[in-house]
Amino acid sequence: MSTPPGLLSSAYFNTFEAARSIYHAYRRRSFRSQLFSVSIDGAQKDLRLNYGHIANTDKNDIVIGGNVKLLHLQERFPQHLNDFNLLYLVSSAPVPYWEDLVSFAKSKGCKFVWNQNGVAYRSWCGDYYPWFNAPLKNLIKQADYVVYQSEFCRLCADRYLTPVDAPNEILFNPVDLEAFHPTETPLPSEPWELLAAGTSHHFYRVKSALDCLSHLLKNGCHARLTIAGEFRWKSGEQEVDAYLEHMELRAHVRILPPFTQAEAPEIYRAAHLLIHPKYKDPCPTVPIEAMASGIPVVGSKSGGMPELVPPNCGILVDVEENWDIDIAPDALKMADAIKKIFSDYSAYAQATRRHAESTFDKNRWVDAHAAIFNKVLNP
Numbered sequence: 001m002s003t004p005p006g007l008l009s010s011a012y013f014n015t016f017e018a019a020r021s022i023y024h025a026y027r028r029r030s031f032r033s034q035l036f037s038v039s040i041d042g043a044q045k046d047l048r049l050n051y052g053h054i055a056n057t058d059k060n061d062i063v064i065g066g067n068v069k070l071l072h073l074q075e076r077f078p079q080h081l082n083d084f085n086l087l088y089l090v091s092s093a094p095v096p097y098w099e100d101l102v103s104f105a106k107s108k109g110c111k112f113v114w115n116q117n118g119v120a121y122r123s124w125c126g127d128y129y130p131w132f133n134a135p136l137k138n139l140i141k142q143a144d145y146v147v148y149q150s151e152f153c154r155l156c157a158d159r160y161l162t163p164v165d166a167p168n169e170i171l172f173n174p175v176d177l178e179a180f181h182p183t184e185t186p187l188p189s190e191p192w193e194l195l196a197a198g199t200s201h202h203f204y205r206v207k208s209a210l211d212c213l214s215h216l217l218k219n220g221c222h223a224r225l226t227i228a229g230e231f232r233w234k235s236g237e238q239e240v241d242a243y244l245e246h247m248e249l250r251a252h253v254r255i256l257p258p259f260t261q262a263e264a265p266e267i268y269r270a271a272h273l274l275i276h277p278k279y280k281d282p283c284p285t286v287p288i289e290a291m292a293s294g295i296p297v298v299g300s301k302s303g304g305m306p307e308l309v310p311p312n313c314g315i316l317v318d319v320e321e322n323w324d325i326d327i328a329p330d331a332l333k334m335a336d337a338i339k340k341i342f343s344d345y346s347a348y349a350q351a352t353r354r355h356a357e358s359t360f361d362k363n364r365w366v367d368a369h370a371a372i373f374n375k376v377l378n379p
Helices: 011-035 067-076 098-107 122-142 151-160 203-218 236-247 264-269 285-292 331-342 345-359 362-377
Strands: 086-090 111-116 145-148 168-170 192-197 223-228 253-256 273-276 297-301 314-318
Touching: 067 086, 067 362, 086 098, 086 362, 098 111, 098 122, 111 122, 111 151, 111 362, 122 151, 145 151, 145 362, 151 168, 192 203, 192 264, 192 285, 192 331, 203 223, 203 236, 203 273, 203 331, 264 285, 273 285, 273 331, 285 297, 285 345, 297 331, 314 331, 331 345
Parallel strands: 086 111, 111 145, 145 168, 192 223, 192 273, 223 253, 273 297, 297 314
Antiparallel strands: none
16 A cells, blocks of 8 residues: 555655555565465365464564454464465454455455454544545455444444445454453552553543543542553654643653553553543453453543443543544543542442453354354355
C-alpha cells in the first residue's frame, strides 16, 4: 500500500515515494513468488489453519491490537505456514500483502474467515479514511465467514465497508480467566488506585484520565493514577509530561511502559478501577481484561463499550455522537462515576468477575471458532 496523497509534499516526497514504491514493488514480487511454494489443498477437510504468516505466540513479547486474540487461537490451532486450507485474518492485525495472500489462497480453494474490528473514519485519519478502508472492503467481500467483534463493529463495517452476504456472527474478544483474575489479597481501601491502560493514539485519551484525577483530588479523594502503555502520537511523552507539570499531578501519577501479556495481570491486580475514555472503541480488550480481574470500569458510552460493560460492572458517561471528531467524556462526570462506584465497591467488583466468566471466557470463544471452522470446511 502506498502513502496516501497529500501526507507529504515537495520534491523530497516525490523522491521518497518513488524509492518506496520501487522497494515495495520488489517486496511484493518476492512475496508473490514465495506463495507458489505454499501447498494449499482446498479439498482437504482436516483443519490446517494459517494466520497470515504471523508466528509470534510468545506472551512474553509485547503483543497489541488484533494479535492478542490470535494467541488464544494458536494454543489450540497451531499455525501451518506452508500447507494450509483455511486462512484466518483479523482486520486490526494487518499482515504484509494480505490482499495478495487472500487472492492466491482463494484461487487454490482455500477457505477464508475474516475477523472484523473497527474501520477508519474522519475523526482519526481525516479525509484519507477511504484509503485506509479500501483493503478492508476488498477482503471482507471475499470472506467465507465474518466474525464481528461487536454489534458496533458490524454497524461500522456496513457503513464504511459493505454489508456482507457471507454467514456471520458476533463474538466479543476473549480473555484468559486463569491468567486474569482478582487479587487474592484485597488492596487497601485507600488510596484509590486508578488505571488507564492500553496503547493511546491521541492525547485526549490521556488528558481525560488526568483531568478526572484532578477533579477527584480537588474533591478531597485520596487517589492515584497509573498510566500503562505506549503514547503513539508525535511527541506523546513530552506532551503528557508537560501536562503533568501544568496540572501539578506528577506526585499522583505513575507511568509504565508498554507491557506484555505476561505482565498485564499484575498491572490490573494493582488497581481498583479502570478509566477507559477512548471514543468509539470498537471492542477493546483492556476493559474485558479489567473486568476479569475484578475491576470496575468507568469510560465512554460509545462504540462497543455499552455492549461490553453492563451497569452493574461500571459506569459509562454519555458523549455526543460524531464521526468527524473524537469526543472525550466529561472528566467531572467520570470523577462522579468513580465516587459512586467506590460507595458500593464490593458489589461492582464481584459483578465484573461474574460477567467476565459468563461472557468473555477464551475457551468458549475458541470453541465457537472451532464450530465456525467446521461449518466453513464442511458446509
